[in-house]
Amino acid sequence: MKELTAAIKQKKIIIGTKAVIRGMRDGTVETVYVAENIAPDVKLDLEQYTKTSGVKLVESGVKSRELGTLCKKQYMISAIGIKK
Secondary structure, three states, X not given: OXXXXXXXXXXXXXXXXXXXXXXXXXXXXXXXEEOOOOOHHHHHHHHHHHHHHOOEEEEOOOOHHXXXXXXXXXXXXXXXXXXX
C-alpha cells in the first residue's frame, strides 16, 4: 500500500479498468491494484491481461469507495495502474 500512496503523490497512476487494460497493452503499467469489492468478471479480465503482459496484480484490501478517497476523487475506483 505504501507503493500505491507514493505513486499517487507522484501522479504516476492510471485510474479505471479500461485505462489500466489499455496501459497493460501499451506496456506502460508495471503494477495493478484492485479494490476488494471489484466485480468478479472485471477481476478475471484483469488477471488474464496481467498474465499475458507480465504485470503484477495486487489486491488492495480496501473497497472501491476508499480507493477513490485515497486518490482524492469523489467516485469509486475499481482498478489503479502504476506507471513504469
